[in-house]
Amino acid sequence: MPDALASLSMQALLNEILDEVRPLIGQGKVADYIPALASVVPDQLGIAVYGNDGQVHVAGDARTPFSIQSISKVFSLVQAIGHSGESIWQRLGHEPSGQPFNSLVQLEFERGKPRNPFINAGALVICDINQSRYAAPALSMRDFVRRLSGNPEVTVDNHVAESEYQHRARNAAAAYLMQSFGNFHNEVEAVLRSYFSCCALRMSCVDLARAFGFLANEGFCQHSGEQVLSPRQTKQINAIMATSGLYDEAGNFAYRVGLPGKSGVGGGIVAVVPGQFSVCVWSPELNAAGNSLAGIKALELLSERIGWSVF
Amino acid sequence: MPDALASLSMQALLNEILDEVRPLIGQGKVADYIPALASVVPDQLGIAVYGNDGQVHVAGDARTPFSIQSISKVFSLVQAIGHSGESIWQRLGHEPSGQPFNSLVQLEFERGKPRNPFINAGALVICDINQSRYAAPALSMRDFVRRLSGNPEVTVDNHVAESEYQHRARNAAAAYLMQSFGNFHNEVEAVLRSYFSCCALRMSCVDLARAFGFLANEGFCQHSGEQVLSPRQTKQINAIMATSGLYDEAGNFAYRVGLPGKSGVGGGIVAVVPGQFSVCVWSPELNAAGNSLAGIKALELLSERIGWSVF
Amino acid sequence: MPDALASLSMQALLNEILDEVRPLIGQGKVADYIPALASVVPDQLGIAVYGNDGQVHVAGDARTPFSIQSISKVFSLVQAIGHSGESIWQRLGHEPSGQPFNSLVQLEFERGKPRNPFINAGALVICDINQSRYAAPALSMRDFVRRLSGNPEVTVDNHVAESEYQHRARNAAAAYLMQSFGNFHNEVEAVLRSYFSCCALRMSCVDLARAFGFLANEGFCQHSGEQVLSPRQTKQINAIMATSGLYDEAGNFAYRVGLPGKSGVGGGIVAVVPGQFSVCVWSPELNAAGNSLAGIKALELLSERIGWSVF
Amino acid sequence: MPDALASLSMQALLNEILDEVRPLIGQGKVADYIPALASVVPDQLGIAVYGNDGQVHVAGDARTPFSIQSISKVFSLVQAIGHSGESIWQRLGHEPSGQPFNSLVQLEFERGKPRNPFINAGALVICDINQSRYAAPALSMRDFVRRLSGNPEVTVDNHVAESEYQHRARNAAAAYLMQSFGNFHNEVEAVLRSYFSCCALRMSCVDLARAFGFLANEGFCQHSGEQVLSPRQTKQINAIMATSGLYDEAGNFAYRVGLPGKSGVGGGIVAVVPGQFSVCVWSPELNAAGNSLAGIKALELLSERIGWSVF
Structure with missing residues (x-):
């Protein structure tokens, strides 16, 4: 038409x-x-x-x-694939999880390897990968999203990010559980900060x-x-x-x-x-x-x- | 071109x-x-x-x-949707399972409601639904598949069906578990026979x-x-x-x-x-x-x- | 005193x-x-x-x-140890389960080996062992209990046994699950009949x-x-x-x-x-x-x- | 004799x-x-x-x-019962777990309430209770143990405690998971420090x-x-x-x-x-x-x- x-x-x-x-x-x-x-x-x-x-x-x-919030998981994944390609799949899968997004059960049975990048555990691994790559991962993400959206005024809501951090317990548990299986390479607290900034x-x-x-x-x-x-x-x-x-x-x-x-x-x-x-x-x-x-x-x-x- | x-x-x-x-x-x-x-x-x-x-x-x-084998699960599902429509989703879901096809763990946690029609438990529920509808479910299925394929010589390999039945333990366990939650309406043995005929x-x-x-x-x-x-x-x-x-x-x-x-x-x-x-x-x-x-x-x-x- | x-x-x-x-x-x-x-x-x-x-x-x-009911599990276990001794522990454990008595989750993770003889799955394995030993396991049990209690009039309530059998779904699921792992040697239906007679x-x-x-x-x-x-x-x-x-x-x-x-x-x-x-x-x-x-x-x-x- | x-x-x-x-x-x-x-x-x-x-x-x-190491869990429990009595059982159970000592699966299903004080999660809750009670929990424990053993030279091996802390990932995961369910009242890091000191x-x-x-x-x-x-x-x-x-x-x-x-x-x-x-x-x-x-x-x-x- x-x-x-x-x-x-x-x-x-x-x-x-x-x-x-x-x-x-x-x-x-x-x-x-x-x-x-x-x-x-x-x-x-x-x-x-x-x-x-x-x-x-x-x-x-x-x-x-x-x-x-979790829509940011797509941007993080795109960044990680951009600089690390297929190698990221050594650290996580791309299968659906069949579990609530924040469950640790499957993560423990599968020895710290998250099912996919869109459950929290998987997104944390992706952030951990980006943390190893960028000096300031949250800033890199923000700038990346500004370019993609064509809006130079996209910003992080620091109030939300801080509030998420104060309520980080479940995500911290997931990150430490993965660390216990050797699948987390940076400081948990630092990666959580980056993660919450992206979500915010x-x-x-x-x-x-x-x-x-x-x-x-x-x-x-x-x-x-x-x-x-x-x-x-x-x-x-x-x-x-x-x-x-x-x-x-x-x-x-x-x-x-x-x-x-x-x-x-x-x-x-x-x-x-x-x-x-x-x-x-x-x-x-x-x-x-x-x-x-x-x-x-x-x-x-x-x-x-x-x-x-x-x- | x-x-x-x-x-x-x-x-x-x-x-x-x-x-x-x-x-x-x-x-x-x-x-x-x-x-x-x-x-x-x-x-x-x-x-x-x-x-x-x-x-x-x-x-x-x-x-x-x-x-x-499991490709037959599509035909069973199509039959069930054909005669019962959306009502079948009261008995099972259409979410990925995140578990091996024959696991009973999720089935127990989700109180006998299978995640989807393509894991064994879900296919058994679909067969149970068809069993309530057809006098001879395996024959109905065979005839349906003959029409769909345009090949009137499609047949069930009874040797395979019988062999599957002899090794029915895991599927029987799933069916009885669902029955214990009230999500299985016909005789387990009869439904298993139909199920294995379709697979064969x-x-x-x-x-x-x-x-x-x-x-x-x-x-x-x-x-x-x-x-x-x-x-x-x-x-x-x-x-x-x-x-x-x-x-x-x-x-x-x-x-x-x-x-x-x-x-x-x-x-x-x-x-x-x-x-x-x-x-x-x-x-x-x-x-x-x-x-x-x-x-x-x-x-x-x-x-x-x-x-x-x-x- | x-x-x-x-x-x-x-x-x-x-x-x-x-x-x-x-x-x-x-x-x-x-x-x-x-x-x-x-x-x-x-x-x-x-x-x-x-x-x-x-x-x-x-x-x-x-x-x-x-x-x-489940008090009978002690008698079955005593019978089994009596004729088979320590060898029964190849088929089940003697650890507490930390799960409801009829859960299949642990049984699947531990590949069909029940935790102990007092959860239903373990009692079913014990009955399976006794089934291999006795021509009429329920009668053997009844006679054993008559001797132990000194009461020759102890009987099975067949009405209860039959009612249990009609509601056997969860126990049948456990038995078939164990059979699928090779840890059930007799016909499931026959062992269930014996099991319910003992409970009754x-x-x-x-x-x-x-x-x-x-x-x-x-x-x-x-x-x-x-x-x-x-x-x-x-x-x-x-x-x-x-x-x-x-x-x-x-x-x-x-x-x-x-x-x-x-x-x-x-x-x-x-x-x-x-x-x-x-x-x-x-x-x-x-x-x-x-x-x-x-x-x-x-x-x-x-x-x-x-x-x-x-x- | x-x-x-x-x-x-x-x-x-x-x-x-x-x-x-x-x-x-x-x-x-x-x-x-x-x-x-x-x-x-x-x-x-x-x-x-x-x-x-x-x-x-x-x-x-x-x-x-x-x-x-984990023998210290008895001392912590005795301290907690000493000052808080039966009230501690609102925070954890006294049932066997049927799971490896550091599993998070059961902890998640049971919504952050550990099965008993001798699995790690339960011991962490006990340490959390003691942390709320004592200004210096690790010192209180050491002095308690000195009295009980009659040996005033019992000491904490700080090298071991520090090493445990460096490998705290699994225990940190358990503590944060409990915090996410509202069953952890003090700073996770501080309680972990006390916990490892007692173990050491x-x-x-x-x-x-x-x-x-x-x-x-x-x-x-x-x-x-x-x-x-x-x-x-x-x-x-x-x-x-x-x-x-x-x-x-x-x-x-x-x-x-x-x-x-x-x-x-x-x-x-x-x-x-x-x-x-x-x-x-x-x-x-x-x-x-x-x-x-x-x-x-x-x-x-x-x-x-x-x-x-x-x-």
């Missing part, structure tokens, strides 16, 4: 979908394990779609920054949709002109998101939405339509699995109506 | 790929948990590609029947590629003219295969091949390229995860060279 | 203790997993103490037969106190004149009861009572005071761990007031 | 037993998880028996100090036999004249040692030796004969369960020959 019409339709569709999912607000629960997240205004809702043609379509609170990045739906654009575009970030990953590596990242990107609900997300995606407890979800679009939806209230309740529904409607599922 | 040329290329490509993977033969291990499977000639290798245009391309031992179907690569054709074609089986599933249900089946179709190696298969697929310990693997092709590769020797060693490599090469990954 | 006085005191003490624990009746819950057990009159309470001098002291409903023996407190007398008397059953076990084997049985005899409450029983003991979901508990007494208390209502609520309290008071703890 | 003769016999018996078990040296393995322990001379062997009459009998290297106490067999004397003597330490615990509390400590004192070999120790006991990876084992003796044996080489190989055998022989088993 003609581009202008397509743009019009997309805009109308996004508005329509937000209207449809808005009634879900009030049925979920904002993340409250740290005070800094618990205080977010719950009835916010936004969406942004970024096409490989460079166009952005938005609806709702698409330009309001929020805490990206504040970005909007527009920022995130743009920053994930290269994953829909064979690894090429068109606004920065950077070939971030090879086409093959890009497919691999998408594959890992498809099997492990939504905590213990990855299967359900594949079943309902059919797209590679990654969620965070801040209420953001990013999804990739390979060869076409990246999309970010945000609404702070979560379902029982820790994913944005309205966000998943919005992506499901979007996938159904445009036929976006990869399957 | 012109169809004739495409056919030519596909044929050449399949030959080329089999030549490349053939050296892997000798490095895997034929399934030997029952004598009837252990006696298969190990150095067989075949592939068949079935297009939505009805064309079949084959190479190697593509017309030799083999024991489909003998089909060739060509049979299986044709039988899976509807999953690449929005649920429509063109040689039988049957709308087997709705387009939406079709995507859902593909999604479950993508996250859970290769035992505890589903993540790796997504990473390397990027297609929905289902494997069996007979050495067959079927994959789906939505909107285009279904493909079946067969080689009896398995890797440590129980998947055909040469088969996975062949699909990886195919995916790379044609750019088939959905990601 | 003089024997007559001692007898008098013991009698008074038993009456006193039953009066003290009677108010607990109504606070527990009768076993209801099978109808045949659920229908027991809940407010029954009895105790019998059998001395190495042959004297029996009783109070309350001490002569009312009840379903001995009906005995009174007096019967059980007398039947356990040899464990307080260096293996010698004085009323039958039989040396049932060697003194060393007797200590070993008592040791296993002390660490594993009360389901997942063995540690608490040692802490509060300090005696080797074995409980059943029929509400009976037998304890051994090495060198002096065997005692059986019965009250059908159970605590959360599946042990007689009033029974544990009665033994605790008895242990405190006579200083019976082995510790 | 007359005391003089008894003394003579005991002395002869100890010598005889050490001679019998000495050939086991070379078949075990010295703890090597920290360099400071790995360097111990492996062929040392000593035993000391301390009677309630105040007499000490020794053989072999009974006066050589060694690292008491150096004591001889004579020191330990004397220090455990009160557990054989209804809570009364006769050389210090201190009533350390009530008689009832004393039985309770002995009960916990009997069900959980030897890592994942408590059941086997009860089966073979039949005494409450506690072992350490330094190769020491202390056992209690209630009402009569306390005994400590030491030999640095361990079996697969982490207990002194020669030590267990020596206690087994001693128990058999004197009939010391409580069962």
Whole structure:
């Protein structure tokens, strides 16, 4: 269809979908394990779609920054693959876990080797790898994300990072458990600091949709002109998101939405339509699995109506 | 590209790929948990590609029947969804398991509700559902598969079925454990008999590629003219295969091949390229995860060279 | 103290203790997993103490037969050690389990070798060993128990045995799981039948106190004149009861009572005071761990007031 | 028998037993998880028996100090019960664990409440309780142990404590995991320091036999004249040692030796004969369960020959 019409339709569709999912607000629960997240205004809702043609379509609170939390795990992984390639798979797997994101049971049975980079233990190993590489890992990440999103004002919310650190017990347990198996090389406390800084990045739906654009575009970030990953590596990242990107609900997300995606407890979800679009939806209230309740529904409607599922 | 040329290329490509993977033969291990499977000639290798245009391309031992084993779990699931729809998800999930295919640990912790229909426990629940529906479930399945494959001579290898039954201990344990949680409604022994009959179907690569054709074609089986599933249900089946179709190696298969697929310990693997092709590769020797060693490599090469990954 | 006085005191003490624990009746819950057990009159309470001098002291409903259930596991174990000696420990352990009595998790991790003979899986292995030895294991057991108790009218309640068999799912799962690891040698169904027959023996407190007398008397059953076990084997049985005899409450029983003991979901508990007494208390209502609520309290008071703890 | 003769016999018996078990040296393995322990001379062997009459009998290297390691868990527990009584059981249990001493699996399933005070997690909770009570917990412990043993020269080996701290990963993981469930109240690092200091106490067999004397003597330490615990509390400590004192070999120790006991990876084992003796044996080489190989055998022989088993 003609581009202008397509743009019009997309805009109308996004508005329509937000209207449809808005009634879900009030049925979920904002993340409250740290005070800094618990205080977010719950009835916010936004969406942004970024096409490989460079166009952005938005609806709702698409330009309001929020805490990206676990969505940062994708950026950390991309950094690690960028400088260390396939060698990282000696330290962790790329299999779905079938366990809550912060469980230590599987980690102990599998002798300190996390199942994938999107459970906390796996993300900590990735941060440990990046810690060995960068003098200031959190700054490197921030600058990387600024380039990917084209927004030089992306910043870390230090208040959130500090609050996460104060509540670090479960992540510290995972890190020390891996250290006890020889799968952690830097000081646990230092890596935790870096990890929480990455999680505490504040970005909007527009920022995130743009920053994930290269994953829909064979690894090429068109606004920065950077070939971030090879086409093959890009497919691999998408594959890992498809099997492990939504905590213990990855299967359900594949079943309902059919797209590679990654969620965070801040209420953001990013999804990739390979060869076409990246999309970010945000609404702070979560379902029982820790994913944005309205966000998943919005992506499901979007996938159904445009036929976006990869399957 | 012109169809004739495409056919030519596909044929050449399949030959080329089999030549490349053939050296892997000798490095895997034929399934030997029952004598009837252990006696298969190990150095067989075949592939068949079935297009939505009805064309079949084959190479190697593509017309030799083999024991489909767990590939039958897809047919059982399709039957169950066909007659019972979404209601089946009250009895099992569609999340990856993160555990070996026959582990009872997760099943006990999750109170008898299997993670997905492609681990043994989940397939047994599906068979239990079908047992409640059909007077002769194994015959219904055989006839269903004959229609899907267009081959009226597909049969159950009763010798294999009986041998599986004699070695039913682990599956019986899973069934009784589910029964103890109220999630098994028929006689365990009867369901096990049906289950093993379905696993013991003998089909060739060509049979299986044709039988899976509807999953690449929005649920429509063109040689039988049957709308087997709705387009939406079709995507859902593909999604479950993508996250859970290769035992505890589903993540790796997504990473390397990027297609929905289902494997069996007979050495067959079927994959789906939505909107285009279904493909079946067969080689009896398995890797440590129980998947055909040469088969996975062949699909990886195919995916790379044609750019088939959905990601 | 003089024997007559001692007898008098013991009698008074038993009456006193039953009066003290009677108010607990109504606070527990009768076993209801099978109808045949659920229908027991809940407010029954009895105790019998059998001395190495042959004297029996009783109070309350001490002569009312009840379903001995897991107390039978001691008799099965004694039979197995009697004919097979130390060799049985190749098939199971004698370590506490730290798991509910019917969990399969540990059994799978430890590859089908149960932790001890008093969890269900371990008792099933013992029954499997006895099945290989006796033509009619349930009859052999019944006759053995008749001799030990000196009561030729001890019988199996076939109604209970049949009801248990109808609800065999969890035990069947355990047996088949062990079979899958090669640790089960007879037909699962036949062993389950024997197992449930042993559990369904009906005995009174007096019967059980007398039947356990040899464990307080260096293996010698004085009323039958039989040396049932060697003194060393007797200590070993008592040791296993002390660490594993009360389901997942063995540690608490040692802490509060300090005696080797074995409980059943029929509400009976037998304890051994090495060198002096065997005692059986019965009250059908159970605590959360599946042990007689009033029974544990009665033994605790008895242990405190006579200083019976082995510790 | 007359005391003089008894003394003579005991002395002869100890010598005889050490001679019998000495050939086991070379078949075990010295703890090597920290360099400071790995360097111990492996062929040392000593035993000391301390009677309630105040007499000490020794053989072999009974006066050589060694690292008491987990034996210190008994002292910590006694301190905690001393000042906090039964209230400590809100924070941990007294059930055997059925898991390796440092497993986190059970700890996660049971939501951060350790099974008993003799697995590492439980001992850490006890140290956390003591940390809340004492300004300088490690010094309080050292002084307590000096009083109990009557040896004012008992000291902490700071080299060992520091080395343990450097290898704290697994214990740190357990502590943080408990903190994540709200069951850890002080700074993890500070408690770990105290914990390792207690483990690093150096004591001889004579020191330990004397220090455990009160557990054989209804809570009364006769050389210090201190009533350390009530008689009832004393039985309770002995009960916990009997069900959980030897890592994942408590059941086997009860089966073979039949005494409450506690072992350490330094190769020491202390056992209690209630009402009569306390005994400590030491030999640095361990079996697969982490207990002194020669030590267990020596206690087994001693128990058999004197009939010391409580069962």
